[in-house]
Amino acid sequence: MAKIIKGKPVADKITEELSKEIENIKAKGGQPKLATLRVGERGDDIAYERGATKRAEKIGIEVASVVLPGDITQEDFIEELQKLNKDASVNGILIFRPLPKQIDESMIKNIIAPEKDIDCFSPVNVGKMTEGDPTGFNPCTPSAVMEILDFYGVEIKGAEASVIGSSMVVGKPVAMLLLNRKATVRVAHSKTRDTAAVARQGEILVVGVGVPKMVKEDWVSEGAVVIDVGINVDDEGNMSGDVDFEKVQKKASMITPVPRGVGSVTTTVLAKHVLKAYKQQN
Ligand SMILES: NC(=O)C1=CN([C@@H]2O[C@H](COP(=O)(O)OP(=O)(O)OC[C@H]3O[C@@H](n4cnc5c(N)ncnc54)[C@H](OP(=O)(O)O)[C@@H]3O)[C@@H](O)[C@H]2O)C=CC1
């Protein structure tokens, strides 16, 4: 039976480090601030906004939540973003993605100020992540995956790692961060011929697809470390991951639960990035 590796101890450790630093900053009259920018009423955006706000405020970071109507024009959206770019009291900006169709993400990513772009939307930060340049911001969810692996002492260097899913929010950056730490990485996506075979090769298996219980026990090699990034909410509001937890638990050596797994670390990493932005700007 796998050890269940929960997010909370990881989040608590990071929170403790951050709280001390923020206390010092506040004692000198400083105040780190996060601005979130949401368009419309998407459920998973609201869930993230709620979790991120709760976590940030608990740590002592001020949060301004900007909510815009779902039918806002691109022009008006850009105007709101420019305000946050220019506002010297705002250290970090989180834009919830995906944006609605009338707003062109490939344009917006070039408008968000790179020094405030704490979730790696800007190509400047994507480039820095790819190079392993520590002055940039890596995306929060992939960073949370790495924090969990490190906290639980999983050796990344030289490991066979498989990543299922290749979006810019989860799979592709997870693969890049693992590669930068010298794992041997395979990535599967919707056009992969045999995703199960890719999954089975992973000593570390990271899954971020958005299909409930897609990963079965015969997809997982004996003793693998399984990180389930998926967040799927059914009609009754129950949350589940992309891994068939009950079955895979019997085969893996470690496995993250959903809820109480990666998601709870993501919001803490976001707070960490706001503090990093504050320090770089002051
Ligand atoms: N824990 C957390 O903090 C967070 C969790 N999430 C969750 O992670 C999951 C993924 O999110 P996100 O990356 O934004 O989703 P996307 O829909 O943007 O990407 C899904 C990825 O999975 C791939 N895929 C789809 N179907 C299959 C399949 N049958 N076999 C293999 N690959 C497949 C897609 O391939 P292709 O590229 O070819 O289309 C794509 O790369 C969701 O459940 C989301 O809710 C997201 C963000 C944060």
Ligand SMILES: Nc1nc(=O)c2c([nH]1)NC[C@@H]1CN(c3ccc(C(=O)N[C@@H](CCC(=O)O)C(=O)O)cc3)C=[N+]21
């Ligand atoms: N630019 C951008 N980056 C994202 O990372 C991003 C996004 N946009 N848009 C929406 C999706 C969805 N997402 C969630 C993260 C945590 C919870 C969540 O429920 N977190 C709980 C814990 C969940 C758990 O226990 O696993 C909490 O923080 O308390 C939900 C959803 C991020 N996303």
